[in-house]
Amino acid sequence: TYVVTEACVKCKYTDCVDVCPVDCFHEGPNFLVIDPEECIDCTLCVAECPVEAIFAEDDVPAGQEHFTALNAELAKKWPVIIERKEPLADADEWAKKTDKLSLLER
Ligand code: SF4
Ligand code: F3S
Secondary structure, X not given: OEEEOHHHOOOOOOHHHHHOOOOOEEEOOOOEEEOOOOOOOXXXXXXXXXXXXXXXXXXXXXXXXXXXXXXXXXXXXXXXXXXXXXXXOXXXXXXXXXXXXXXXXX
């Protein structure tokens, strides 16, 4: 499966949503997740994300492994998003920052 990681927090560009053939993205207030039970590993979303937030489960960067479980957990709680929308305000500023996990709203 593919996993959305920290770079997405407070950006939520949503370019990824448009290309997913199985609508497996779920939307929270300031982050998206992929439902691991729906993702078919097509890889299309990876190149779409302007902040390179999406990785194959086996390639999640060191220190961000917990995002795999977080995607699975939050995909069960959050609604599906099927269309691209405007990024969050200040997304371009937040795109340059790291250590955003504590800012993730549920
Ligand atoms: Fe959707 Fe493909 Fe990305 Fe999985 S890898 S989330 S199926 S676009
Ligand atoms: Fe997030 Fe990138 Fe999609 S910022 S919403 S994973 S395009």
